[in-house]
Amino acid sequence: MQHATSARSGSLFDFLKEELKPKAPFLTPFNLISIPVILGGLVLVVIRFWKGIGAVTNLNQSYPWGLWIGFDVMTGVAFAGGAYIITFTVYVLHAEKYHSIVRATVLNGFLSYLFYAGALTLDLGRPWHIINPIIGNKFGYNSILFLVAWHFMLYMISEFIEFSPVAAEWLGMEKMRKFLTKMTLGVVIFGVTLSSLHQSGLGALFLFSKPKLHPLWYTEFLPVLFLISSIFAGISMIIFEGGISHKVFASRVDPDGHENYENIVFGLAKGAAIAMYVYLFVKFVIFIHGQHWDYIPTKWGALFLVEVIVFTLIPCALFTQAYRERRLGMVRIAAVMTLIGIILNRLNISMIAFNWNSPVSYVPAVGEIWITLMVVFTEIWVFRWVVLRMPVLSEH
Numbered sequence: 001m002q003h004a005t006s007a008r009s010g011s012l013f014d015f016l017k018e019e020l021k022p023k024a025p026f027l028t029p030f031n032l033i034s035i036p037v038i039l040g041g042l043v044l045v046v047i048r049f050w051k052g053i054g055a056v057t058n059l060n061q062s063y064p065w066g067l068w069i070g071f072d073v074m075t076g077v078a079f080a081g082g083a084y085i086i087t088f089t090v091y092v093l094h095a096e097k098y099h100s101i102v103r104a105t106v107l108n109g110f111l112s113y114l115f116y117a118g119a120l121t122l123d124l125g126r127p128w129h130i131i132n133p134i135i136g137n138k139f140g141y142n143s144i145l146f147l148v149a150w151h152f153m154l155y156m157i158s159e160f161i162e163f164s165p166v167a168a169e170w171l172g173m174e175k176m177r178k179f180l181t182k183m184t185l186g187v188v189i190f191g192v193t194l195s196s197l198h199q200s201g202l203g204a205l206f207l208f209s210k211p212k213l214h215p216l217w218y219t220e221f222l223p224v225l226f227l228i229s230s231i232f233a234g235i236s237m238i239i240f241e242g243g244i245s246h247k248v249f250a251s252r253v254d255p256d257g258h259e260n261y262e263n264i265v266f267g268l269a270k271g272a273a274i275a276m277y278v279y280l281f282v283k284f285v286i287f288i289h290g291q292h293w294d295y296i297p298t299k300w301g302a303l304f305l306v307e308v309i310v311f312t313l314i315p316c317a318l319f320t321q322a323y324r325e326r327r328l329g330m331v332r333i334a335a336v337m338t339l340i341g342i343i344l345n346r347l348n349i350s351m352i353a354f355n356w357n358s359p360v361s362y363v364p365a366v367g368e369i370w371i372t373l374m375v376v377f378t379e380i381w382v383f384r385w386v387v388l389r390m391p392v393l394s395e396h
Contacts, residue, residue, distance in 0.1 A: 015171075023388040034377035041374025044367050045122065053125050056367030062355055063362035065123075070350035071372055072119040074202060075343050076112050078226070081234030083109025083159060084195035085271075091188045098264055100257040103166055103392045104245060105238055108383065110159040115379045117152065122371065144204045151198030158191035170390040200227040206349060214353035216295050216304045219286045222349075228282065231275040233342040235268050239335040245393065248384075252393045262328060269319045269331045272338065276316035283308060300356065307348060311341025 048056045059066045086105045089095045121127040132138050133149040140146065161183060168177035203226030210218050219225070246253060246261055295301045318334035321327070351362060386392060 019389050024384075030380075034381065037370065037373050037377055038381075041371050044371050044374075048122060048367070048371075049127075053123070056365060056371070058362060058365040058368070060360065060362070062358055062360040063351070065350055065354075066362060067351070067364040067368045067372055068119050068123040070347045071343065072116045072123075072375060074346040074350050076116040076119075077199065077202060078230045078233040078342050078346065079237040079339070080109040080112035080116075081195065081199060081230035082238040083162075083234070084192045085231055085234050086238065087162065087188045088192045091185050092192070097260065097267060100254065100260065100393075101238065101242060101264060103163070104242070104387070106159055106163045107166075107386060107392055108237070108241055110156065110163055111379050111383055113152070113156045113159065115375050117156065119372070119375050144201055144207075148198050148201040148205065151194045151201060155191055155194040155198060158187050158194060161187045162191065166390050166392060196227060199230040200224065202226050209354070212355050212358075213349065214295075214300055214356040215290065215292050216287075216300055217349050217353045219290070221282065221286055225279065225282060228275060228279045229342060229345065232272040232279065232338060235272040235275070236335040236338040236342075239265055239268055239272075239331060240339060243332055245387070249387050249393055252387060254394045257393060262326075265328060265331055266323050266326060269323045269334070272335075273316055273319035273323065276312060276319065276338070280308070280313060280316065283312075300353065303348065303352070307341060307344045311337055311344060315341065 044056050053059060057066060057068075082105050086098055086102055090099050090102050121130055124130055133143065133145045134153065136143070136146050161180065165177045165180040165184070168174075168180055200223035203222035203224070206213055206218070206222055207220065242261075242265070246258070250258075296305070315334040315337040318330050318337070322330035322334060355362075
Protein backbone atom coordinates (compact mmCIF):
# COMPACT_ATOMS: atom_id res chain seq x y z
CA MET A 1 0.00 0.00 0.00
CA GLN A 2 1.07 3.63 -0.47
CA HIS A 3 1.45 4.43 3.25
CA ALA A 4 3.44 1.31 3.98
CA THR A 5 5.77 1.93 1.02
CA SER A 6 6.38 5.50 2.15
CA ALA A 7 7.22 4.36 5.68
CA ARG A 8 9.75 1.79 4.42
CA SER A 9 11.44 3.96 1.80
CA GLY A 10 12.16 6.93 4.08
CA SER A 11 12.71 7.57 7.74
CA LEU A 12 9.82 7.22 10.15
CA PHE A 13 10.23 10.87 11.10
CA ASP A 14 9.86 12.02 7.49
CA PHE A 15 6.87 9.75 7.03
CA LEU A 16 5.08 11.11 10.10
CA LYS A 17 6.00 14.67 9.13
CA GLU A 18 4.37 14.13 5.76
CA GLU A 19 1.29 12.57 7.35
CA LEU A 20 0.80 15.59 9.62
CA LYS A 21 0.07 17.77 6.61
CA PRO A 22 -3.62 18.53 5.96
CA LYS A 23 -5.34 15.90 3.80
CA ALA A 24 -8.57 17.82 3.24
CA PRO A 25 -9.78 21.42 2.72
CA PHE A 26 -9.32 23.47 5.88
CA LEU A 27 -12.02 26.15 5.60
CA THR A 28 -15.04 23.90 5.91
CA PRO A 29 -18.28 24.71 7.80
CA PHE A 30 -17.43 22.11 10.45
CA ASN A 31 -13.95 23.56 11.00
CA LEU A 32 -15.26 27.11 11.22
CA ILE A 33 -17.72 26.04 13.92
CA SER A 34 -15.58 23.57 15.85
CA ILE A 35 -12.29 25.51 16.06
CA PRO A 36 -13.70 28.43 18.13
CA VAL A 37 -15.56 25.93 20.34
CA ILE A 38 -12.38 23.90 20.96
CA LEU A 39 -10.25 26.98 21.65
CA GLY A 40 -12.86 28.44 23.99
CA GLY A 41 -13.21 25.07 25.70
CA LEU A 42 -9.47 24.91 26.34
CA VAL A 43 -9.66 28.29 28.05
CA LEU A 44 -12.50 27.02 30.24
CA VAL A 45 -10.48 23.91 31.09
CA VAL A 46 -7.62 26.13 32.28
CA ILE A 47 -10.06 28.14 34.40
CA ARG A 48 -11.53 24.91 35.80
CA PHE A 49 -8.12 23.66 37.00
CA TRP A 50 -7.00 27.12 38.08
CA LYS A 51 -10.02 28.28 40.09
CA GLY A 52 -11.72 24.96 40.80
CA ILE A 53 -14.67 23.02 39.45
CA GLY A 54 -17.18 25.53 40.82
CA ALA A 55 -15.84 28.22 38.50
CA VAL A 56 -17.31 26.60 35.38
CA THR A 57 -20.08 24.29 36.67
CA ASN A 58 -23.30 24.44 38.69
CA LEU A 59 -22.53 21.24 40.59
CA ASN A 60 -23.35 21.17 44.29
CA GLN A 61 -23.59 18.74 47.21
CA SER A 62 -27.05 17.61 46.10
CA TYR A 63 -25.94 17.16 42.48
CA PRO A 64 -22.28 16.08 42.50
CA TRP A 65 -22.82 14.38 39.12
CA GLY A 66 -23.92 16.65 36.32
CA LEU A 67 -23.71 16.92 32.54
CA TRP A 68 -20.14 15.60 32.32
CA ILE A 69 -21.19 12.34 33.96
CA GLY A 70 -24.72 12.13 32.55
CA PHE A 71 -23.74 12.81 28.94
CA ASP A 72 -19.99 12.33 28.52
CA VAL A 73 -19.81 9.09 30.52
CA MET A 74 -23.26 7.51 30.88
CA THR A 75 -24.46 8.41 27.38
CA GLY A 76 -21.09 8.29 25.64
CA VAL A 77 -20.28 4.80 26.87
CA ALA A 78 -23.68 3.57 25.62
CA PHE A 79 -22.99 5.09 22.20
CA ALA A 80 -19.63 3.34 22.12
CA GLY A 81 -21.34 -0.02 22.66
CA GLY A 82 -21.29 -0.70 18.93
CA ALA A 83 -17.65 -1.76 19.18
CA TYR A 84 -18.27 -4.79 21.36
CA ILE A 85 -21.41 -5.70 19.41
CA ILE A 86 -19.70 -5.67 15.99
CA THR A 87 -16.47 -7.35 17.11
CA PHE A 88 -18.48 -10.13 18.78
CA THR A 89 -20.63 -10.50 15.66
CA VAL A 90 -17.68 -10.67 13.27
CA TYR A 91 -14.96 -12.51 15.19
CA VAL A 92 -17.03 -14.81 17.39
CA LEU A 93 -20.20 -15.38 15.35
CA HIS A 94 -18.26 -15.11 12.05
CA ALA A 95 -20.79 -12.82 10.39
CA GLU A 96 -18.39 -11.64 7.68
CA LYS A 97 -20.99 -9.31 6.20
CA TYR A 98 -20.11 -6.74 8.85
CA HIS A 99 -16.33 -7.11 8.56
CA SER A 100 -15.94 -3.92 6.52
CA ILE A 101 -17.21 -1.73 9.39
CA VAL A 102 -15.18 -3.34 12.18
CA ARG A 103 -12.20 -0.98 12.00
CA ALA A 104 -14.23 2.22 11.96
CA THR A 105 -16.46 0.97 14.77
CA VAL A 106 -13.53 -0.04 16.98
CA LEU A 107 -11.81 3.30 16.31
CA ASN A 108 -14.95 5.20 17.23
CA GLY A 109 -15.36 3.12 20.40
CA PHE A 110 -11.74 3.57 21.46
CA LEU A 111 -11.80 7.33 20.92
CA SER A 112 -15.10 7.59 22.78
CA TYR A 113 -13.69 5.84 25.83
CA LEU A 114 -10.45 7.80 25.64
CA PHE A 115 -12.12 11.21 25.48
CA TYR A 116 -14.85 10.40 27.97
CA ALA A 117 -12.22 9.16 30.43
CA GLY A 118 -10.51 12.51 29.92
CA ALA A 119 -13.78 14.30 30.55
CA LEU A 120 -14.13 12.30 33.76
CA THR A 121 -10.96 13.89 35.13
CA LEU A 122 -12.58 17.30 34.63
CA ASP A 123 -15.55 16.26 36.75
CA LEU A 124 -13.47 15.26 39.75
CA GLY A 125 -12.99 17.99 42.32
CA ARG A 126 -9.45 16.68 42.83
CA PRO A 127 -8.43 15.03 39.53
CA TRP A 128 -5.29 13.47 41.01
CA HIS A 129 -7.58 11.21 43.08
CA ILE A 130 -8.77 9.43 39.93
CA ILE A 131 -6.44 6.57 40.86
CA ASN A 132 -8.45 5.85 44.03
CA PRO A 133 -11.23 3.70 42.52
CA ILE A 134 -8.63 1.76 40.51
CA ILE A 135 -6.54 0.80 43.55
CA GLY A 136 -9.54 0.49 45.86
CA ASN A 137 -8.45 3.34 48.10
CA LYS A 138 -11.44 4.75 50.07
CA PHE A 139 -13.78 2.67 47.90
CA GLY A 140 -12.91 -0.91 48.77
CA TYR A 141 -12.49 -3.86 46.46
CA ASN A 142 -16.20 -4.72 46.65
CA SER A 143 -17.20 -1.28 45.39
CA ILE A 144 -19.12 -1.08 42.11
CA LEU A 145 -17.02 1.95 41.17
CA PHE A 146 -13.86 -0.12 41.70
CA LEU A 147 -15.20 -2.74 39.27
CA VAL A 148 -16.36 -0.18 36.72
CA ALA A 149 -12.98 1.61 36.84
CA TRP A 150 -11.09 -1.61 36.12
CA HIS A 151 -13.53 -2.73 33.43
CA PHE A 152 -13.29 0.71 31.84
CA MET A 153 -9.49 0.78 31.89
CA LEU A 154 -8.99 -2.78 30.65
CA TYR A 155 -11.55 -2.35 27.88
CA MET A 156 -9.75 0.74 26.59
CA ILE A 157 -6.57 -1.33 26.42
CA SER A 158 -8.47 -4.10 24.62
CA GLU A 159 -9.83 -1.70 22.01
CA PHE A 160 -6.39 -0.21 21.52
CA ILE A 161 -5.00 -3.68 20.80
CA GLU A 162 -7.94 -4.46 18.49
CA PHE A 163 -7.19 -1.32 16.45
CA SER A 164 -3.39 -1.61 16.59
CA PRO A 165 -3.10 -3.78 13.42
CA VAL A 166 -4.44 -0.81 11.47
CA ALA A 167 -1.71 1.44 12.87
CA ALA A 168 0.93 -1.22 12.16
CA GLU A 169 -0.33 -1.50 8.59
CA TRP A 170 -0.19 2.29 8.24
CA LEU A 171 3.43 2.32 9.42
CA GLY A 172 4.41 -0.56 7.15
CA MET A 173 5.17 -2.93 10.05
CA GLU A 174 3.93 -6.11 8.40
CA LYS A 175 5.34 -8.59 10.93
CA MET A 176 3.88 -6.58 13.79
CA ARG A 177 0.53 -6.39 12.00
CA LYS A 178 0.41 -10.18 11.61
CA PHE A 179 1.35 -10.69 15.27
CA LEU A 180 -1.31 -8.26 16.49
CA THR A 181 -3.92 -9.77 14.17
CA LYS A 182 -3.36 -13.20 15.75
CA MET A 183 -4.29 -11.69 19.12
CA THR A 184 -7.60 -10.34 17.84
CA LEU A 185 -9.93 -13.21 18.77
CA GLY A 186 -8.69 -13.49 22.36
CA VAL A 187 -8.74 -9.73 22.85
CA VAL A 188 -12.27 -9.50 21.41
CA ILE A 189 -13.63 -12.16 23.77
CA PHE A 190 -11.92 -10.45 26.71
CA GLY A 191 -13.19 -7.04 25.57
CA VAL A 192 -16.78 -8.19 25.05
CA THR A 193 -16.81 -9.63 28.57
CA LEU A 194 -15.45 -6.40 30.04
CA SER A 195 -17.82 -4.22 28.05
CA SER A 196 -20.93 -6.14 29.07
CA LEU A 197 -19.78 -5.90 32.70
CA HIS A 198 -19.15 -2.17 32.76
CA GLN A 199 -22.21 -1.30 30.69
CA SER A 200 -24.33 -3.00 33.35
CA GLY A 201 -22.03 -1.67 36.08
CA LEU A 202 -22.90 1.91 35.19
CA GLY A 203 -26.54 1.07 35.88
CA ALA A 204 -25.55 -0.64 39.12
CA LEU A 205 -24.06 2.64 40.35
CA PHE A 206 -27.62 3.92 40.80
CA LEU A 207 -28.88 0.94 42.78
CA PHE A 208 -27.93 2.79 45.97
CA SER A 209 -29.94 5.88 45.05
CA LYS A 210 -33.46 4.53 45.54
CA PRO A 211 -34.52 7.41 47.85
CA LYS A 212 -33.26 9.95 45.30
CA LEU A 213 -34.17 8.50 41.90
CA HIS A 214 -37.80 8.81 40.76
CA PRO A 215 -39.74 5.51 41.05
CA LEU A 216 -40.53 5.52 37.33
CA TRP A 217 -36.81 5.15 36.60
CA TYR A 218 -35.53 3.30 39.64
CA THR A 219 -35.50 -0.48 39.48
CA GLU A 220 -33.28 -3.29 40.68
CA PHE A 221 -32.95 -4.21 37.00
CA LEU A 222 -31.11 -1.00 36.06
CA PRO A 223 -27.93 -2.99 35.23
CA VAL A 224 -29.93 -5.17 32.83
CA LEU A 225 -31.61 -2.17 31.21
CA PHE A 226 -28.27 -0.37 30.79
CA LEU A 227 -26.76 -3.44 29.12
CA ILE A 228 -29.68 -4.02 26.73
CA SER A 229 -29.98 -0.35 25.83
CA SER A 230 -26.24 -0.18 25.07
CA ILE A 231 -26.84 -2.74 22.31
CA PHE A 232 -29.36 -0.70 20.30
CA ALA A 233 -27.62 2.56 21.26
CA GLY A 234 -24.32 1.28 19.84
CA ILE A 235 -26.00 -0.07 16.70
CA SER A 236 -27.81 3.24 16.15
CA MET A 237 -24.54 5.13 16.50
CA ILE A 238 -22.94 2.85 13.89
CA ILE A 239 -25.80 3.61 11.49
CA PHE A 240 -25.61 7.35 12.18
CA GLU A 241 -21.82 7.64 12.07
CA GLY A 242 -21.52 5.21 9.17
CA GLY A 243 -23.95 7.19 7.03
CA ILE A 244 -21.86 10.33 7.51
CA SER A 245 -18.53 8.53 6.98
CA HIS A 246 -19.66 6.94 3.72
CA LYS A 247 -20.38 10.39 2.33
CA VAL A 248 -17.51 12.40 3.81
CA PHE A 249 -14.86 9.70 3.28
CA ALA A 250 -16.34 8.11 0.17
CA SER A 251 -12.94 7.93 -1.57
CA ARG A 252 -11.47 5.96 1.34
CA VAL A 253 -14.13 3.23 1.29
CA ASP A 254 -13.48 -0.01 -0.59
CA PRO A 255 -15.82 -0.74 -3.53
CA ASP A 256 -17.13 -3.76 -1.61
CA GLY A 257 -17.91 -1.46 1.30
CA HIS A 258 -20.09 0.73 -0.91
CA GLU A 259 -21.76 -2.26 -2.52
CA ASN A 260 -22.66 -3.99 0.75
CA TYR A 261 -23.44 -0.83 2.71
CA GLU A 262 -27.24 -1.07 2.46
CA ASN A 263 -27.28 -4.76 3.41
CA ILE A 264 -25.16 -3.93 6.45
CA VAL A 265 -27.47 -1.10 7.51
CA PHE A 266 -30.61 -3.24 7.19
CA GLY A 267 -28.95 -6.03 9.16
CA LEU A 268 -28.08 -3.52 11.88
CA ALA A 269 -31.65 -2.24 11.86
CA LYS A 270 -32.92 -5.76 12.46
CA GLY A 271 -30.53 -6.21 15.37
CA ALA A 272 -31.51 -2.87 16.91
CA ALA A 273 -35.21 -3.69 16.63
CA ILE A 274 -34.77 -7.05 18.37
CA ALA A 275 -32.82 -5.46 21.22
CA MET A 276 -35.44 -2.72 21.57
CA TYR A 277 -38.29 -5.27 21.73
CA VAL A 278 -36.48 -7.02 24.58
CA TYR A 279 -35.86 -3.69 26.32
CA LEU A 280 -39.49 -2.61 26.01
CA PHE A 281 -40.70 -5.97 27.32
CA VAL A 282 -38.46 -5.67 30.39
CA LYS A 283 -39.59 -2.06 30.95
CA PHE A 284 -43.25 -3.12 30.69
CA VAL A 285 -42.82 -5.93 33.21
CA ILE A 286 -40.99 -3.60 35.61
CA PHE A 287 -43.70 -0.95 35.31
CA ILE A 288 -46.53 -3.42 35.88
CA HIS A 289 -44.76 -5.00 38.82
CA GLY A 290 -43.94 -1.60 40.36
CA GLN A 291 -47.58 -0.38 40.20
CA HIS A 292 -46.58 3.21 39.44
CA TRP A 293 -49.82 4.18 37.66
CA ASP A 294 -50.31 7.19 39.96
CA TYR A 295 -47.28 8.91 38.49
CA ILE A 296 -48.44 8.76 34.87
CA PRO A 297 -50.77 11.84 35.05
CA THR A 298 -47.89 13.94 36.49
CA LYS A 299 -45.15 15.80 34.64
CA TRP A 300 -42.79 12.94 35.49
CA GLY A 301 -45.20 10.51 33.90
CA ALA A 302 -45.31 12.63 30.75
CA LEU A 303 -41.50 12.68 30.59
CA PHE A 304 -41.41 8.93 31.13
CA LEU A 305 -43.91 8.31 28.31
CA VAL A 306 -42.00 10.58 25.94
CA GLU A 307 -38.83 8.60 26.62
CA VAL A 308 -40.43 5.15 26.33
CA ILE A 309 -43.02 5.70 23.60
CA VAL A 310 -41.71 8.53 21.40
CA PHE A 311 -38.02 7.68 21.51
CA THR A 312 -38.07 3.91 22.07
CA LEU A 313 -41.31 2.30 20.88
CA ILE A 314 -41.72 4.43 17.75
CA PRO A 315 -38.12 4.05 16.50
CA CYS A 316 -38.39 0.32 17.25
CA ALA A 317 -41.43 0.18 14.97
CA LEU A 318 -39.59 2.26 12.36
CA PHE A 319 -36.60 -0.10 12.42
CA THR A 320 -38.96 -3.03 11.92
CA GLN A 321 -40.86 -1.41 9.07
CA ALA A 322 -37.68 -0.14 7.41
CA TYR A 323 -36.15 -3.62 7.50
CA ARG A 324 -39.25 -5.17 5.95
CA GLU A 325 -39.62 -2.54 3.21
CA ARG A 326 -35.86 -1.91 2.69
CA ARG A 327 -36.18 1.83 3.34
CA LEU A 328 -32.77 3.29 4.13
CA GLY A 329 -34.03 6.75 5.02
CA MET A 330 -36.42 5.33 7.61
CA VAL A 331 -33.55 3.41 9.22
CA ARG A 332 -31.58 6.63 9.63
CA ILE A 333 -34.56 8.44 11.13
CA ALA A 334 -35.06 5.59 13.59
CA ALA A 335 -31.36 5.65 14.49
CA VAL A 336 -31.42 9.39 15.26
CA MET A 337 -34.60 9.03 17.34
CA THR A 338 -33.02 6.15 19.25
CA LEU A 339 -29.90 8.18 20.02
CA ILE A 340 -32.08 11.01 21.32
CA GLY A 341 -33.95 8.49 23.45
CA ILE A 342 -30.72 7.14 24.96
CA ILE A 343 -29.57 10.68 25.78
CA LEU A 344 -32.92 11.39 27.44
CA ASN A 345 -32.85 8.11 29.38
CA ARG A 346 -29.33 8.59 30.72
CA LEU A 347 -29.94 12.24 31.62
CA ASN A 348 -33.23 11.35 33.32
CA ILE A 349 -31.51 8.79 35.50
CA SER A 350 -28.38 10.77 36.31
CA MET A 351 -29.73 14.35 36.39
CA ILE A 352 -33.36 15.18 35.63
CA ALA A 353 -35.22 12.55 37.67
CA PHE A 354 -32.41 12.38 40.22
CA ASN A 355 -33.30 14.20 43.47
CA TRP A 356 -36.73 14.71 41.94
CA ASN A 357 -38.33 15.67 45.26
CA SER A 358 -35.49 17.93 46.39
CA PRO A 359 -35.95 21.73 46.61
CA VAL A 360 -32.46 22.12 45.18
CA SER A 361 -32.30 21.96 41.39
CA TYR A 362 -29.47 21.63 38.90
CA VAL A 363 -29.13 23.18 35.46
CA PRO A 364 -25.84 22.75 33.57
CA ALA A 365 -23.77 25.91 33.37
CA VAL A 366 -22.67 27.34 30.03
CA GLY A 367 -19.14 26.20 30.82
CA GLU A 368 -20.27 22.59 31.23
CA ILE A 369 -22.12 22.62 27.91
CA TRP A 370 -19.22 24.35 26.14
CA ILE A 371 -16.61 21.87 27.40
CA THR A 372 -18.87 18.95 26.46
CA LEU A 373 -19.08 20.30 22.90
CA MET A 374 -15.31 20.75 22.91
CA VAL A 375 -14.83 17.09 23.84
CA VAL A 376 -17.20 15.92 21.09
CA PHE A 377 -15.64 18.16 18.41
CA THR A 378 -12.10 17.17 19.40
CA GLU A 379 -13.01 13.50 19.13
CA ILE A 380 -14.40 14.11 15.64
CA TRP A 381 -11.19 15.91 14.64
CA VAL A 382 -9.05 12.96 15.80
CA PHE A 383 -11.38 10.44 14.12
CA ARG A 384 -11.17 12.36 10.85
CA TRP A 385 -7.37 12.65 11.09
CA VAL A 386 -7.00 8.90 11.56
CA VAL A 387 -9.48 7.93 8.83
CA LEU A 388 -7.81 10.20 6.27
CA ARG A 389 -4.44 8.55 6.90
CA MET A 390 -4.90 4.99 8.07
CA PRO A 391 -6.71 2.14 6.27
CA VAL A 392 -9.76 2.35 8.53
CA LEU A 393 -12.45 2.12 5.86
CA SER A 394 -10.51 -0.24 3.59
CA GLU A 395 -9.09 -3.74 3.86
CA HIS A 396 -5.40 -4.67 3.96
